[in-house]
Amino acid sequence: MALRDKAAITGIGETAYQRGATRPATALQLEASLLAIADAGLAPGDIDGIMPIGTTGASAEELATNLGITDLRYTAVTPMGGAGGIASIQTAAAAIQAGLCRHVLIAAGRNTSIAAKVGARIHAMPQFHLVTEFELPLGAIAPAQLYAPMARRHMELFGTTSAQLAEIAVAIRGHAMLNDNAIMKKPMTVADHQASRMIADPFRLLDCSLESDGGAAFIVSAADRARDMRAPRVLVSGIAEGHPDSPSAITQRPDMTRLGIAKAAPRAFAMAGVTPADIQVAEVYDCFTWVVLCQLEDMGFCAKGEGGAFVQGGRIALGGALPVNTHGGLLSQAHMIGMNHVVELVRQLRHQAGRAQVAGVEVGLATGYGDLGDGALMIARRG
Amino acid sequence: MSDIMKPAPHPSPLTQPYWDGAAQGVLRVQQCAACGKLRHYPRYLCDACHSFDVTWKDCSGRGTVHSWMVAHHAFHPGFKEDLPYTLVVVEMEEGVRALGRFTGEAPRIGLPVVIHFTAGSDGFALPAFAPAAGSPEA
Numbered sequence: 207m208a209l210r211d212k213a214a215i216t217g218i219g220e221t222a223y224q225r226g227a228t229r230p231a232t233a234l235q236l237e238a239s240l241l242a243i244a245d246a247g248l249a250p251g252d253i254d255g256i257m258p259i260g261t262t263g264a265s266a267e268e269l270a271t272n273l274g275i276t277d278l279r280y281t282a283v284t285p286m287g288g289a290g291g292i293a294s295i296q297t298a299a300a301a302i303q304a305g306l307c308r309h310v311l312i313a314a315g316r317n318t319s320i321a322a323k324v325g326a327r328i329h330a331m332p333q334f335h336l337v338t339e340f341e342l343p344l345g346a347i348a349p350a351q352l353y354a355p356m357a358r359r360h361m362e363l364f365g366t367t368s369a370q371l372a373e374i375a376v377a378i379r380g381h382a383m384l385n386d387n388a389i390m391k392k393p394m395t396v397a398d399h400q401a402s403r404m405i406a407d408p409f410r411l412l413d414c415s416l417e418s419d420g421g422a423a424f425i426v427s428a429a430d431r432a433r434d435m436r437a438p439r440v441l442v443s444g445i446a447e448g449h450p451d452s453p454s455a456i457t458q459r460p461d462m463t464r465l466g467i468a469k470a471a472p473r474a475f476a477m478a479g480v481t482p483a484d485i486q487v488a489e490v491y492d493c494f495t496w497v498v499l500c501q502l503e504d505m506g507f508c509a510k511g512e513g514g515a516f517v518q519g520g521r522i523a524l525g526g527a528l529p530v531n532t533h534g535g536l537l538s539q540a541h542m543i544g545m546n547h548v549v550e551l552v553r554q555l556r557h558q559a560g561r562a563q564v565a566g567v568e569v570g571l572a573t574g575y576g577d578l579g580d581g582a583l584m585i586a587r588r589g
Numbered sequence: 590m591s592d593i594m595k596p597a598p599h600p601s602p603l604t605q606p607y608w609d610g611a612a613q614g615v616l617r618v619q620q621c622a623a624c625g626k627l628r629h630y631p632r633y634l635c636d637a638c639h640s641f642d643v644t645w646k647d648c649s650g651r652g653t654v655h656s657w658m659v660a661h662h663a664f665h666p667g668f669k670e671d672l673p674y675t676l677v678v679v680e681m682e683e684g685v686r687a688l689g690r691f692t693g694e695a696p697r698i699g700l701p702v703v704i705h706f707t708a709g710s711d712g713f714a715l716p717a718f719a720p721a722a723g724s725p726e727a
């Protein structure tokens with residue numbers, strides 16, 4: 207419970223999201239960083255901790271040099287792919303609580319148009335070395351192919367259907383259409399999803415997230431300092447990371463239908479002193495539709511195997527009981543490694559989410575999922 | 590045959606015995622020399638007793654389908670001519686799992702399969718699975 211309400215997200219920033227950006231990842235990361243610092247009402251020199259996110263963009267030292275930070279006191283990286291942003295908040299909150307630093311900048315930049323595509327990129331990462339040696343030569347190359355057996359097993363064991371996965375894509379697309387900074391604006395129906403071409407069965411094209419470019423950043427500060435800042439406070443009430451069994455190989459995982467977040471969720475909810483029933487908005491990492499469904503089960507919004515029924519009937523769309531990915535997510539806003547999920551949660555809790563605002567929201571969560579099933583979860587509240 | 594090479598494995602001293610087994614048509618996995626626990630993929634320590642000491646065990650090659658994936662899009666040009674292709678995750682009867690190309694028609698969970706090996710890039714033998722003789726596929 208040591209970190210409950212001790213840290214706050216005090217600043218958020220994101221660039222325009224697009225495909226085919228001409229500026230490199232580091233420039234996009236710096237632009238988002240400046241926006242987040244200004245949003246917090248800080249100056250670059252106030253930042254004394256930096257945690258870069260992802261395998262693109264700059265190191266903490268390079269960011270500090272660009273920002274003119276002369277007294278950098280804390281740097282760390284959490285190499286957990288799409289779980290890295292929220293795992294970094296956990297680490298930043300702990301560092302702040304320990305008095306190591308006051309304001310931590312967490313920032314990512316991506317330019318997939320210049321850099322290697324995700325399929326090529328992951329096999330260069332040390333955490334994928336077993337997959338690279340034993341699975342890549344067989345034709346299990348991209349995340350869609352590596353994750354598909356998890357979804358297939360879930361479908362076979364529990365009767366989950368592709369049409370249920372479609373409900374996730376459709377709800378999130380509907381949210382993207384309310385967001386001026388979302389890449390995908392075309393309406394989507396379940397039929398559109400079902401007609402989209404198969405990529406790695408059971409994943410169709412519209413089960414897969416976007417490849418896109420941009421930058422996103424946020425600032426973590428001590429909660430008591432956040433009181434003086436410009437925007438309503440967004441407190442980090444519960445935060446945890448979790449790693450699945452056999453974290454380096456899905457093939458060898460005893461239960462393929464259970465992600466790392468299943469271990470993190472009880473800790474995060476206990477820290478925050480809330481239950482899933484208290485969550486009013488959920489920004490859930492959505493590299494693939496099924497990953498949303500599995501996380502909802504793993505966090506306890508429904509029982510294992512019931513996720514397919516849970517996402518039906520508009521429950522996860524705005525106006526439903528649990529609006530999910532009110533910004534459009536990785537599926538339809540942009541693939542910003544889940545950083546955009548944190549930015550959106552902060553906007554919701556500040557009541558600055560525009561047309562996608564969930565009325566009267568006081569408590570929400572954001573999740574991250576990365577690599578071969580690592581998970582992270584933040585429960586935040588308006589304070 | 591495509592003239593674009595598929596990616597080849599890069600064995601290390603830790604994993605070389607596996608690839609030597611594959612070249613002989615055998616699924617060879619690590620066995621803890623102290624407590625006997627089997628493990629795959631290869632690693633340094635036994636997670637049960639933390640011994641570094643290891644021997645290698647040849648599996649029977651028999652197992653059942655645990656899950657699968659059907660690739661309809663090639664994320665590497667070397668696989669384009671193979672589309673669509675199916676990879677099965679197989680629970681071997683010794684308890685470890687293996688991934689391999691499925692050479693049958695329709696996989697299902699629990700389908701009994703038998704391993705065989707096919708030629709991959711750079712002379713490496715890669716695991717593949719066919720339905721076991723006498724087992725109805727669907």
Ligand SMILES: [Zn+2]
Pocket residue numbers: 621622623624625626635636637638639640
């Ligand atoms: Zn042992």
